[in-house]
Each structure stands twice: as C-alpha cells, then as structure tokens.
Amino acid sequence: MNRLHVAIEHKKLANGxxxxxxxxxxAPVVTVGVYYKIGFRLEPRGRSGFAHLFEHMMFQGSxxxxxxxxxxxxxxxxxxxxxxxxYDVTNYYxxxxxxxxxxxxxxxxxxxxxxxxxxxxxxxxxxxxxEEVRVNVMNEPYGGFxxxxxxxxxxxxxxxxxxxxxxxxxxxxxxxGDVQAFFKTYYVPNNAVLLILGDxxxxxxxxxxxxxxxxxxxxxxxxxxDPSEPEQTEERRGHVEEQFGTLPAMAIGYLLPKRRTADxxxxxxxxxxLHGGRAGRLYRELVLEEQIAVEADGGIDDLFGYNGPTQMxxxxxxxxxxxxxxxxxxxxxxIHQVQEKGISADELEQLKVKWRSDYYATLEAGRGNYMPxxxxxxxxxxxxxxxxxxxxxxxxxxxxxxxTPQQVxxxxxxxxxNEKRAIVFRTPAKTNVKEAA
Amino acid sequence: MASRPVEVAVGVPALAPxxxxxxPKRTKAKLANGxxxxxxxSHTVPKFHGxxxxxxxxxxxxxxxxxxxxxxxxxxxxxxxxxxxxxxxxDLRRIGADLSSHAGSDTSDISFSGLSEFxxxxxxxxxxxxxxxxxxxxxxERERRQKLEEVKLQRTQASFLSSExxxxxxxxxxxxxxxxxxxxxxxxxxxxDLKTVYRxxxxxxxxxxxxxxxxxxxxxxxxxxxxxxxxxxxxxxxKTFPSPANPRGRRxxxxxxxxxxxxxILAGCQAITRKHPDWxxxxxxxxxYGGAFNSxxxxxxREGKGYTYSxxxxxTPLRQHGFFSVSAAVRNDVVAASLTEIFYELDKxxxxxxxxxxxxxxxxxxxxxxxxxxxxxxxxxxxxxxxxQYELPDDYLETYRARVRAVTPEELLAMARKYxxxxxxxxxxxxxxxxxESQAALFGELETFDAQGNRL
Numbered sequence: 061m062n063r064l065h066v067a068i069e070h071k072k073l074a075n076g077x078x079x080x081x082x083x084x085x086x087a088p089v090v091t092v093g094v095y096y097k098i099g100f101r102l103e104p105r106g107r108s109g110f111a112h113l114f115e116h117m118m119f120q121g122s123x124x125x126x127x128x129x130x131x132x133x134x135x136x137x138x139x140x141x142x143x144x145x146x147y148d149v150t151n152y153y154x155x156x157x158x159x160x161x162x163x164x165x166x167x168x169x170x171x172x173x174x175x176x177x178x179x180x181x182x183x184x185x186x187x188x189x190x191e192e193v194r195v196n197v198m199n200e201p202y203g204g205f206x207x208x209x210x211x212x213x214x215x216x217x218x219x220x221x222x223x224x225x226x227x228x229x230x231x232x233x234x235x236x237g238d239v240q241a242f243f244k245t246y247y248v249p250n251n252a253v254l255l256i257l258g259d260x261x262x263x264x265x266x267x268x269x270x271x272x273x274x275x276x277x278x279x280x281x282x283x284x285x286d287p288s289e290p291e292q293t294e295e296r297r298g299h300v301e302e303q304f305g306t307l308p309a310m311a312i313g314y315l316l317p318k319r320r321t322a323d324x325x326x327x328x329x330x331x332x333x334l335h336g337g338r339a340g341r342l343y344r345e346l347v348l349e350e351q352i353a354v355e356a357d358g359g360i361d362d363l364f365g366y367n368g369p370t371q372m373x374x375x376x377x378x379x380x381x382x383x384x385x386x387x388x389x390x391x392x393x394x395i396h397q398v399q400e401k402g403i404s405a406d407e408l409e410q411l412k413v414k415w416r417s418d419y420y421a422t423l424e425a426g427r428g429n430y431m432p433x434x435x436x437x438x439x440x441x442x443x444x445x446x447x448x449x450x451x452x453x454x455x456x457x458x459x460x461x462x463x464t465p466q467q468v469x470x471x472x473x474x475x476x477x478n479e480k481r482a483i484v485f486r487t488p489a490k491t492n493v494k495e496a497a
Numbered sequence: 498m499a500s501r502p503v504e505v506a507v508g509v510p511a512l513a514p515x516x517x518x519x520x521p522k523r524t525k526a527k528l529a530n531g532x533x534x535x536x537x538x539s540h541t542v543p544k545f546h547g548x549x550x551x552x553x554x555x556x557x558x559x560x561x562x563x564x565x566x567x568x569x570x571x572x573x574x575x576x577x578x579x580x581x582x583x584x585x586x587x588d589l590r591r592i593g594a595d596l597s598s599h600a601g602s603d604t605s606d607i608s609f610s611g612l613s614e615f616x617x618x619x620x621x622x623x624x625x626x627x628x629x630x631x632x633x634x635x636x637x638e639r640e641r642r643q644k645l646e647e648v649k650l651q652r653t654q655a656s657f658l659s660s661e662x663x664x665x666x667x668x669x670x671x672x673x674x675x676x677x678x679x680x681x682x683x684x685x686x687x688x689x690d691l692k693t694v695y696r697x698x699x700x701x702x703x704x705x706x707x708x709x710x711x712x713x714x715x716x717x718x719x720x721x722x723x724x725x726x727x728x729x730x731x732x733x734x735x736k737t738f739p740s741p742a743n744p745r746g747r748r749x750x751x752x753x754x755x756x757x758x759x760x761x762i763l764a765g766c767q768a769i770t771r772k773h774p775d776w777x778x779x780x781x782x783x784x785x786y787g788g789a790f791n792s793x794x795x796x797x798x799r800e801g802k803g804y805t806y807s808x809x810x811x812x813t814p815l816r817q818h819g820f821f822s823v824s825a826a827v828r829n830d831v832v833a834a835s836l837t838e839i840f841y842e843l844d845k846x847x848x849x850x851x852x853x854x855x856x857x858x859x860x861x862x863x864x865x866x867x868x869x870x871x872x873x874x875x876x877x878x879x880x881x882x883x884x885x886q887y888e889l890p891d892d893y894l895e896t897y898r899a900r901v902r903a904v905t906p907e908e909l910l911a912m913a914r915k916y917x918x919x920x921x922x923x924x925x926x927x928x929x930x931x932x933x934e935s936q937a938a939l940f941g942e943l944e945t946f947d948a949q950g951n952r953l
Contacts, residue, residue, distance in 0.1 A: 064542055064543060084541075086539075086540070086541055086871075086872060087868070087869075087871035087872035088515075088516035088517070088518060088868065088871070089868060089869050089871065089872050124506055124507045124508050124509075125506040125507075125509075126504035126505070126506065127504070127800070128791075128796060128800060129504070129505065129506040131790050131791050131800075132791045132858065133506060133509060134791075135789050135790055135791035135858065135861075135862045136791065136857070136858035136861050136862060137512060137861060137865060138861050138862060138864055138865010138866060138868070139862075139865055139866070139869075140790075140866060140869070141790070155869050155872075156865065157515065157516070157865045157868055157869075158513075158516055159512050159513040159514060159515050159516060160512055160513075160865075161513070162510040162513065163509060163510045163511075163512060166508075166509065166510050167509075183803070184800065184801075184802075184803040185803070186803075187803030187804070187828075188799055188803050188805070188806055189806075190828070191759065191803075191804070191805050191806040191826065191827065191828060192806035192807075194758050194759040194826070194828070195759060195806055195807070195826040198758045198759070199655060199757055199758050199759040199826070200654070201650060201653045201654055258872065259516070303756060304653035304654075304756075305650055305653055306649055306650075306653070307646060307649075307650070336590065337586070337590075337595075338586040339583075339586035339587050339589065339590040344583065344586070347643075348582060348583070348639070351639055351642075354642075354643050354646045354647075377646075379642075379646070409591075410587065410590045410591045411590070413590070413591060413592065413593040413612070413615075414590045414593045416593060416612070417544065417593030417594070417611065417612050418593075420542040420543065420544055420612075421542070421544065421610070423542060424541050424542045424544075424873055424874065425873045425875060425876075430866060430869045430870065430876065431869075432869060432872035432873050432876070433872070
C-alpha cells in the first residue's frame, strides 16, 4: 500500500496564533488559510445568521486595505479568494501564485488586527446576504433541505437548533456594535490558526508568519456557550412544505458518537456502507432494486470539521406514487439488515480502499480545480483548533483502516436507533402525497 | 459604482519575482486501432485522473431526439456483457475509483479517477464500458424514469429555465438550441436509438484517452495498449449545421415562475468559438467586465448596490459557435435597475478605453489563475482536455499567458464594440410575471412563456 505522508511544521506564536506550514514545490502556487474557531453554532442569541454575515464583513475593509481592496489585491495578484462559515469554524482562504505569498499574509494580518467597516458596508452586505439566502434557499427547489430543515427538529439546545443562515428579522436587527463585539471576542489570534500550504520553504513560511502576525495583540480567551444536548430518548419528526419541487422528500438523521473515538471511526465506515455512492446500500436498495426512490444519498457532512453535536443524515427523494410511509419502511429495512447481519469482511475491505482513495483526493484538492489543497488546509485547521495536533493528518487514517466488521455491526446496533433519530418530511405543496403518521 | 470614491490600500508588499510556470510534458501516442492517447505525470498523490472522450455529442443526434447522447452515456454504466450494474459499482469501490459518464453538446465522455496501484483494473472497466455496454432493458426503463423526474425538477429552477430559453433564442433551428429534452421527448426515447448512438460514437477512431497522475508514462502506455488494443470501430460521419441567424434588436423573454421571490436575469448574444483568433482578447474583456470577483459588474451591482449575491459573465465555447452571457439573481424590485447597470457597464466598455492599470489587473488575474490548475491532477487534466477537445495548437498552454498579457486597451475596446452590443442583447428573465412584467417591458419587446415553454 502506497501511503502518503504530508510534511508539516507547526508553531504557536507568542500571541497564541497557531501557524502550520505544509511545503510542496510541485507547482509555483501557494494556498493560505486563516481559520477562526467560531461558527454559526455559537453565534449570539437573537442574531441568527450573524456568523455568516460577519464573514462577509471581513471582506469589507481593514485598517490599511479599505473596501474592495482586499478582493482587488488578491485577484490582481493572479489569485482567487473566498471564505465560508460552518458549524464550529469560519475560514478565509486564498490560492495565489507563490510570488504573492507575502501580500496575502499582509492582507490577512491587516484584517485580523483591525477590521474597519461602517454602516454603509453593513447595509450593503446585509442586502447581499439576503440575495444569497433567496438564491440558495427561498427561490430554490429543496433549498436548505435538509441542512436548515433538520436542526430545529433534531435538537433542543438553541446553539444546534437555530436557523444558521439567519431569519431576516435577525439580520435586520444586526448593527455595527454587534460586528465590533463579535470581532473583538472571537477574531483574536489566540482563537485562530494560519495555514500556508504549497510552494514555500518551512523556515520562510514561519518567518513571514512571525513578521506579519506576531505584533497582533492577543485577546481574552473567548468564552464559548455550552453546545451540548440533553439526552434524546424519542424519535423526533417535523414537516416542511416544498414550494417548487414535485417529489416528496425526507431526511433521517442519527446522532453521531463523539469524534476521534473507535465508535466514530466505525461509524464513518458504516456511513460509507450506507451512503457510499451507487454502491452504497441505500442507493442500491431504494433506487436500483426497489426503485421507490429517485435519489438516496447523504451521510456525515464534513466528518473532521465539527466540534459539537451532529448527525449522519440520509436524504431520500421518492416517487410520488409511493407514500412516505412506504419509503420510510424501505429505508428502515436497509437499517435493520445492517443491524441484524452487520457487513461482510469483503464489503469492509472495499470500503477501506475507497476511504483511503477519497482521503488522498481530499488532501490534494477538495474544492474544485482551482483551490489546490483546500482539503488539507481544512483538516490541518480543524486538527489544530480542536485537537492541537495537526500531525493527525498523517495518522488519522490508521483508525479507519483498523475498524473490524464486528465494530461496524456494533455501532449499527448502538447508534442507528429510532429514539436517537429525527426525521424531516419535505412535502410538495403541489401534489397530493400520502403522509406517514 | 459605489457612492463614494474608492480608497487605495497603504503599505501593500510588492510581488516577488514570478516563478516559472512549466506545464508537464505530454506523452502522445496513437494505437493501431486509431485511439489517441495523451499522458502526463503528476505525483501530488498516489492516484490518477482520466478521461476517455469521443468527438460526438448531443448536437450530432439532435435530429433523432434532444439529449439522446446524454441518455446513452447515462445508461452505459448500468451493465456490460461481463458485469451487472451492481457488480460495476462494487468493482469500482473495490479499487477505490470514481467514474461518471456524460455527454455535452459536442462530446461524450467517461471520466474517472482512482488509486495508481489499481490502474489496470480501472482502465479495464473503462474499456469494457466503452466497448461492451449491454444496455439492459430494465436499467434503461429505470434510468428513463429518473430522467423524467430530473427534467420535471429542472423546470422548477429559475437558473435552468433562463439558460434553456437563452439557448433557444440565440440558436434558433441549430441543434445547440436544444440543450435539454422535454418530458415527452424523454418518454419517447427508444433503447435501440441509444444502442445506435453507442455503436456510432464509442469507437477508438473517434476517441481520445487522457491520463494525468502518479504513473510512469511508458509503463502506462504498455498497459493501455494491452487493455484497449483489441477494440475496433470507425469514425462516425460528422455533420455540419447551417449557421443560426444572429438575433438583431434587443428583446425580452420572460419565463413565468409563480411565487418566485427573486428574478434570474440572463442576457446574452452569440459570440465565437475557442479557435477564433479573438478568443483570448474577448476572454480578457469578459474578465474585466464580469468574469472575476474584482470585475466592474460585481463591484457595481453587488459590492456597490447590493442587488445580488453572485453576478457573473462568461463566454461559453461550443465547437461550431459560442455565446456571451451575463447573469444575476436579483430581488424583484430591482430588475430594471440591475439591467440598467448591466448595460451601463457594457456600454462603458464600448465607449472608453480601459485604464492600463485595470487591464493589467485582469491580465494578472487570468494569467495567475491559469497556473493554479498546475497544482492538481484534475486541474491539469481539464487543461489538457480543453486543448484536445477544441483542437487547439500544441503550445496553447505554454503561450496562453503571454497572449493574455499582450492584449491592449485598444483591442479591448474593439472587442467590446464588435461583440458586446447592448442594443442587440437578448434578455431572459425567470421570475414572477406580476412582479416584474412592467420592469421587463422597459427593455424591449416582451414575450412571456410558462415553465413548459408555452407562450402565455
């Protein structure tokens, strides 16, 4: 077996900023990321959607790079940039020809040091974010299904259960004071990691990180709200109306074991047994064999990138001539089979080969052709911020490759239980569909 | 633009000297059966990416049925003389591989990636799919039903409805106007028609195999000769179609989406093929207009006015034609305001030469982003594939950056004047008729359609 090893240098600056450098001179390009350990899960109450709105504000100007300059300076250096907000982290990243490395670091340091935005910027981005929500959710068939539909059904703690894209009333209520407070609380160097990947020498990367970031003052360590959930003891169900599409859909989510445990590794492979593309049991049984469903996919979203309660979520769109009861029964039959019989040694072996292959693909790219090493950046950031151990990127695979058929069988029985799941039915307004009770 | 002057950044570090950009050497070969092969090494991960494409797509058989080549590509993976559908999927997983098969307007392809240690079994499966697909009746009927649901779903998506209408408006009677089938057309597909397309298109003389990844090219070439050598078949007859009339005068096509909370704007005009001598110059013009985050369009209607989340423009190449389009999903009350800005920025490009510094920014962007593709196997594959599919010169990649940098403000002005005339743009709006009709009518003669394409 040809194992991949990623060379990594890791250092923590005096102000608490983690720096991770992963050199690779294959191509004259470098990927830079800054991850802050705050996502939409722990955004302020009464300010749903704020972590994401704030992410937009980080492109609106900093002390020495006013509005539009950030984007202009990256694009005109031959690079691309973006940011994204997820459950427990928010990231900002650039891929540029390596001769622009110093410029990118200067820009990231400038906005970590001092965001400089005003009401006009906030109003502008509030409008932009509303159009983002309209294009991705409100005006899109099955928009937000199930990532926005599931949390309020599955969870009881506001942190996990609220609308992560934001209710428009909450977006409207956000003001400049919120922006400044959020920045001051969470966007401190001691709550972040800087990643430099690609065409850079390790010593040079660390020296440049020192040069641009070391003088940024540390802040008070952020205090995080408790995201834990009260124990779930009953199946939960919810209904959402679908405005555009004509197929009935449902999502079934099961709570996941704690990350980086043996159960978690086994669950990840069970997830692949169920959701691994067209060979996965759900697609095979529901789409290819029974032909009740048109789509059956889903699984664990961003396995390495969450740091709080989460689910493995199956997503099924079925033919309208079958009731949702019948579709759910077909789904349950797949679950019962794996609970009764587990999976064979041969199936597990296939899953492990595919797992390894997918893992390499993640490290190399992970987000299209033009963001090299996005996946490696994401894993290094999460392993640093959550585990203080970026080297996990070279060892985490071992845990998955060591999983036994018995462990998979055992987690199927332990976690795929009705009282640990939640179901959302997304029902078309336009067709008459028989609903499950 | 924004309501206040743009400020500049202070103290920005200069760029270091550019590092040389070297595209990996391509090993080219042609098997005795006519199959062309292009190989390139990239050792980023112990994997490889590949594509077996054929120089025939949906346009070639549009007179038989729209989307027929795509349906053929879809059913292709569901069985061979040796393997069932289920077996194919499990065998792919067993060797850690991914595979998909599609057809576009001008090509059909099987795309794949997998671990280098299992290169031969993956190539063997690809060969089997290209050569011995069995088109089982039951799999065909299942895929047909899925396609019907997919086609129904598409007709509820504003972005789909607008691009479908624009293709019809720009290409009229040409096969490029028929990008997707209707439900009725899918219901009328016949298995024998798929088999005929398969026999005609999927031949070594019509094919090109591209591989990029962690392998030794000469060893790989031996494997390829072994796996693909016995395959036979001739090149299909190629057809050329009469050029579509170029729509003159600006008109507005409204696709009614009841209840839409936003309007999808898509405006466009015919443009050029990728082989056209103006291609790169028009590409730079587009980049500066709406092809990058830092473009005039994005800075105006997103960063300045907040009308939309992701406005963009592009030049889409097809083998025999091409088209320019600009799109933005905007809130319903600013449809007219957004169109005004979209055309203002086009007209400005036709009236005033762009400042040299702004042109340099766009040139740097295109040149730099081009080199990002070097860093991944898939990035390399897509560039090699572009060169091969559009039959571009061998040194296209090596000379691209210099040609981008050679474009002058005068040439850019000429491009805008030649191709981007707002008086002849065709405007498609997918949205709720009651909310946008009066705004739409301000921009030209208005025709309204429902989602099925019927005139209202």
